[in-house]
């Protein structure tokens with residue numbers, strides 16, 4: 648069964664794209680564009696009420712939310728080793744990382760990228776953006792410290808789907824000062840994941856600029 652991945656270059660769908668490459672599942676990319684509020688291809692409106700990417704169609708299953716896609720791909724392709732065994736302490740920490748990355752770090756980036764959505768006063772948007780940048784700076788420091796103390800991956804020596812998620816977020820952090828991939832531990836983590844063939848292929852297919 649070929650999986651369809653609705654994506655936009657560099658968006659949250661990048662994590663799903665890299666993970667599809669990691670597990671070796673047959674898949675097809677469907678590029679999404681939005682112009683004047685109109686979604687193309689239009690079936691995305693039917694598939695995902697949020698009209699967002701990633702949206703993944705795996706047979707009868709339509710799935711969205713990048714974190715759910717990551718967990719589903721890890722569960723359905725156990726041989727890819729993208730998640731520790733259920734019920735173990737390592738698995739619990741895997742959940743902890745995924746939760747933190749999605750509900751705190753990714754949420755922080757959303758405020759930073761779209762500050763106007765978080766205030767009724769358009770004049771306040773720059774202050775909202777600055778506040779989000781400051782909060783993201785604290786998150787970056789925490790991630791730096793954790794990777795420095797217990798890396799090279801989020802689960803120590805073990806690579807997991809959570810690292811792919813962080814890889815995507817570190818790329819988003821190129822818009823901050825300092826850029827996330829310039830941090831010693833975060834930069835080393837980013838490069839480790841970037842050098843994996845799966846990430847290389849996804850990066851190239853999405854036509855992303857080289858990380859410099």
Ligand SMILES: N[C@@H](CCC(=O)N[C@@H](CS)C(=O)NCC(=O)O)C(=O)O
Pocket residue numbers: 655658659660681698699700701711712713714
């Ligand atoms: N919580 C969702 C967020 C997805 C999301 O915000 N995707 C963005 C790209 S990063 C999107 O589709 N934006 C288009 C829009 O908001 O219209 C997830 O993690 O999958």
